[in-house]
Amino acid sequence: MSMNRRQFVQVAGSAALLPLVGASLSGCSPARSGPARVAVIGGGFGGATVATYLKKYDPKLEVTLIEPKTSYMTCPGSNWYLAGLRDAKSITHNYEGLKKRGINVVHDTVSSVDSDAKTIKLAGGKSLSYDKVVVSPGIDFKWGAVEGITEANAEKCPHAWQAGAQTELLKKQIEGMKQGGTFVMVSPPNPFRCPPGPYERVGMVAEYFKKNNPKAKILILDAKDAFSKQGLFLAAWQEVYGNMIEWVAGKDGGKVTKVDAATMTVYSGYGNIKADVINAIPAQKAASIAFTMGLTNESGFCPVNMLTFESTVKKDVYVIGDASIAGAMPKSGHSASSQGKICAAAIVNDLAGLPMQPAQHVNTCYSLISKDYAISVAGVYSLQDGKIAEIKGSGGVSPKDANADFRKMEADYTLGWYASITKDVWGTGA
Numbered sequence: 001m002s003m004n005r006r007q008f009v010q011v012a013g014s015a016a017l018l019p020l021v022g023a024s025l026s027g028c029s030p031a032r033s034g035p036a037r038v039a040v041i042g043g044g045f046g047g048a049t050v051a052t053y054l055k056k057y058d059p060k061l062e063v064t065l066i067e068p069k070t071s072y073m074t075c076p077g078s079n080w081y082l083a084g085l086r087d088a089k090s091i092t093h094n095y096e097g098l099k100k101r102g103i104n105v106v107h108d109t110v111s112s113v114d115s116d117a118k119t120i121k122l123a124g125g126k127s128l129s130y131d132k133v134v135v136s137p138g139i140d141f142k143w144g145a146v147e148g149i150t151e152a153n154a155e156k157c158p159h160a161w162q163a164g165a166q167t168e169l170l171k172k173q174i175e176g177m178k179q180g181g182t183f184v185m186v187s188p189p190n191p192f193r194c195p196p197g198p199y200e201r202v203g204m205v206a207e208y209f210k211k212n213n214p215k216a217k218i219l220i221l222d223a224k225d226a227f228s229k230q231g232l233f234l235a236a237w238q239e240v241y242g243n244m245i246e247w248v249a250g251k252d253g254g255k256v257t258k259v260d261a262a263t264m265t266v267y268s269g270y271g272n273i274k275a276d277v278i279n280a281i282p283a284q285k286a287a288s289i290a291f292t293m294g295l296t297n298e299s300g301f302c303p304v305n306m307l308t309f310e311s312t313v314k315k316d317v318y319v320i321g322d323a324s325i326a327g328a329m330p331k332s333g334h335s336a337s338s339q340g341k342i343c344a345a346a347i348v349n350d351l352a353g354l355p356m357q358p359a360q361h362v363n364t365c366y367s368l369i370s371k372d373y374a375i376s377v378a379g380v381y382s383l384q385d386g387k388i389a390e391i392k393g394s395g396g397v398s399p400k401d402a403n404a405d406f407r408k409m410e411a412d413y414t415l416g417w418y419a420s421i422t423k424d425v426w427g428t429g430a
Ligand SMILES: Cc1cc2nc3c(=O)[nH]c(=O)nc-3n(C[C@H](O)[C@H](O)[C@H](O)COP(=O)(O)OP(=O)(O)OC[C@H]3O[C@@H](n4cnc5c(N)ncnc54)[C@H](O)[C@@H]3O)c2cc1C
Pocket: 041, 042, 043, 044, 045, 046, 047, 066, 067, 068, 069, 072, 074, 075, 076, 077, 078, 079, 108, 109, 110, 111, 136, 137, 138, 139, 160, 161, 162, 193, 194, 197, 198, 201, 287, 289, 320, 321, 322, 323, 331, 332, 333, 334, 335, 336, 364, 365, 366
């Protein structure tokens, strides 16, 4: 990885320096005399980070985070859980840490937002007012984009692309698969959350099969012709799992046309494959509240001012994380968290009547191949001609010819990354 050390230091320091406010914001709200009120929709990587950093930058702000779940299982680490390398508890976080940081946590679902009146309606019947609202609701699925990949069929052919019940279901199916059976993954088209995620997953499924079902076969039918860290993944699978994993590119017939859950058959140009487990990951779009709020464009995601993350459609509404269109940044927890820090700074500055300074973002995605073997991709991003773009030469992927010690070191970094980001985001972590 050729990340420039000076750039890394700039990035690490940028979030802390950006607010540029010494004074408290009490009284800065234009609508009333109390402290400004910021509402955050969604308590995942983006939402929990922006809430935390709003409070850090200005402790007098009234920050309310709305999230239906009382405990949040992270997608990062969920593949390790499938392999049996982690337990569910160690990748599940509650909101007590955020409450300790002075954030009002409301466990409910936002059903609508009136961005003119600046009010939010909750499914539970309550409503609340805000001066600024940050939307970080993650993704939903384009059900039916492939025949048979439907919400109802997800109970038989799980996606496990939102962690929780779906992850548990997929784990049970992997553990119950007959000896020598076939696991088929339907890998989604771009753009989708976590570009290396499907490929880490098959490695983790292979880790489980190697020990418990050594004659099993894993087939990835892909809508795409290329994927993140492709050369490293393909070489690593061969090295660690021999011929257990086969990847079929879209151009070679990998595009799936139909999934028949009743007969467990996957139809594609590669053939009609009879499967024992089908992990069907649908095409993706921003979560439904982003559509209800009118924040999306024809891409199904939300355009934002890439300096501040304010919606280009609605004033005083900000969108971060997977739901946003954030230039070259991948849809990852690390990206969502980086955007949360910068967005918090932009809001605090705006409330103080100060301009936002251009910021830099960082993203690293580690992928475990097996317990002692990981690879990574990293990038540093800045605003270039109004768009977030990768700084030339700032990032890169793990070296191709690294030795076992290096791969093990990256596996240790993977766990270190998880522990530190979850501690930062939720105040909890393993
Ligand atoms: C298998 C897998 C592995 C991954 N591994 C990694 C990794 O190693 N590293 C990494 O950086 N990223 C990884 N990711 C990606 C990462 O999980 C996402 O990019 C990240 O969760 C995005 O954060 P977010 O805040 O946008 O959305 P989320 O974290 O999904 O949070 C959205 C929250 O909003 C809530 N919500 C939705 N609608 C409403 C509403 N109407 N009202 C109130 N709340 C609402 C939801 O309940 C949810 O908790 C992985 C993803 C997958 C699927």
